[in-house]
Each structure stands twice: as C-alpha cells, then as structure tokens.
Amino acid sequence: QTVVTQEPSLTVSPGGTVTLTCASSTGAVTSGYYPNWFQQKPGQAPRALIYSTSNKHSWTPARFSGSLLGGKAALTLSGVQPEDEAEYYCLLYYGGARVFGGGTKLTVL
Amino acid sequence: QVQLQASGPGLVKPSETLSLTCTVSGYSISSGCYWGWIRQPPGKGLEWIGAIYHSGSTYYNPSLKSRVTISVDTSKNQFSLKLSSLTAADTAVYYCARDARGATWSFDYWGQGTLVTVSS
Numbered sequence: 001q002t003v004v005t006q007e008p009s010l011t012v013s014p015g016g017t018v019t020l021t022c023a024s025s026t027g028a029v030t031s032g033y034y035p036n037w038f039q040q041k042p043g044q045a046p047r048a049l050i051y052s053t054s055n056k057h058s059w060t061p062a063r064f065s066g067s068l069l070g071g072k073a074a075l076t077l078s079g080v081q082p083e084d085e086a087e088y089y090c091l092l093y094y095g096g097a098r099v100f101g102g103g104t105k106l107t108v109l
Numbered sequence: 110q111v112q113l114q115a116s117g118p119g120l121v122k123p124s125e126t127l128s129l130t131c132t133v134s135g136y137s138i139s140s141g142c143y144w145g146w147i148r149q150p151p152g153k154g155l156e157w158i159g160a161i162y163h164s165g166s167t168y169y170n171p172s173l174k175s176r177v178t179i180s181v182d183t184s185k186n187q188f189s190l191k192l193s194s195l196t197a198a199d200t201a202v203y204y205c206a207r208d209a210r211g212a213t214w215s216f217d218y219w220g221q222g223t224l225v226t227v228s229s
C-alpha cells in the first residue's frame with residue numbers, strides 16, 4: 001500500500017513564507033508522479049492549485065508555487081494572507097492509481 | 110466553464126449498495142479526460158476511489174477495488190459510482206472531479222460533494 005506523507009500541521013505569520021512537502025513511501029518524488037496540490041477550506045470542496053509539479057491553474061494566486069525539493073514535491077506560499085489558512089492536500093499519480101497525501105493544516109497566526 | 114454535480118441518496122443502510130451519479134456540464138465527457146470519484150470521511154482526509162475514461166477504461170483504488178464499479182453514460186454526459194457491501198466506515202462526503210491524466214495531469218474541476226451516511 002503506497003503512502004503519501006505530508007506535515008500534519010504548520011503555522012506561519014501573515015506576510016511570511018512557508019513550504020509544505022509531499023513524500024512518497026516508494027522513494028523520491030519526481031516529475032513523473034505529476035504532483036498536484038489542492039486547498040480545502042471547511043465545508044468546501046477542494047480547489048486545485050498546482051498541477052504537474054509547478055503549473056498553476058488560471059485561478060491560482062501568484063503567491064503559490066510548486067516545485068521538487070529534496071526528493072519531495074513542495075508547495076511554497078510567499079507573502080501568506082489570512083485567507084490562506086486551510087487544509088492542503090497533495091496528490092501523486094502512480095501509473096493508473098492516484099494517491100492523496102494525508103493533508104497539512106496550515107494556520108496563519 | 111466546466112461544472113460537475115454529484116447526486117444520490119444521503120442515507121444508505123449497512124450491507125447495501127451506494128449509487129451516485131455525477132452530471133457534467135460545460136464539457137463533453139466524450140471529448141476526453143478521465144472522470145473520478147474521491148471521498149472524505151468526516152474530519153478526515155481525501156481518498157481516491159477510482160476513475161473512468163470516456164471509452165470505459167477504469168482504474169480503481171486497490172483497497173476498494175472489490176466493492177467499486179464506475180461507469181459512464183456519454184449520451185447523458187454522466188458517470189456513476191457503485192459501492193457495495195457498505196459499512197459505517199463508508200460514511201463520507203463523495204466528490205466527483207475531472208481527472209486529466211495523460212493530458213495536463215490535473216484534477217482541475219470538482220463537484221460540490223454529497224454527504225452519504227451509512228446507518229440503519
């Protein structure tokens with residue numbers, strides 16, 4: 001059973017920068033896993049932010065960026081806003097299967 | 110604008126089969142992309158259930174594969190989920206989404222989700 005691991009929680013100050021990571025139990029995450037990132041606020045459906053490692057959707061704010069970092073997929077928020085407080089999920093493609101990470105609860109404080 | 114709307118019963122009894130339908134508007138299923146189901150138990154994370162291509166080709170989560178069937182009806186621009194042998198652990202919000210595997214490799218459009226409670 002493949003497991004995708006994220007930090008359970010992170011805290012960041014308004015205006016600050018934070019990086020969330022996404023690791024695979026199978027080894028290093030590469031672009032071939034096509035990492036996706038989603039934001040979910042309470043009571044809402046997930047909203048897509050990043051696809052294929054670093055590509056932004058047309059609605060993704062510029063302060064969000066995706067990359068590969070130290071064998072993991074990474075989501076960096078620069079100039080964090082209070083409205084960025086949310087749960088963030090990554091997703092990796094494993095051939096035909098897709099696996100979500102457990103989520104990171106981001107607190108803006 | 111691509112929109113997805115999941116529909117189905119909100120309450121299902123244990124051991125029964127759940128049937129949900131996702132209606133797509135603003136995009137023809139026949140044009141391509143995979144179409145997927147994801148669920149989220151109350152207070153927990155997202156779990157990928159499976160996906161179907163417009164041709165009918167499917168992928169399923171190995172942990173659910175024995176109980177899941179996903180089908181597509183291109184004439185109605187809909188795809189459906191059946192999950193059998195339900196238990197309380199299947200209580201969750203069920204989402205449908207467009208899964209552009211092989212194209213942009215993104216889950217770009219999501220439905221609003223429908224809460225399914227398994228209880229007698």
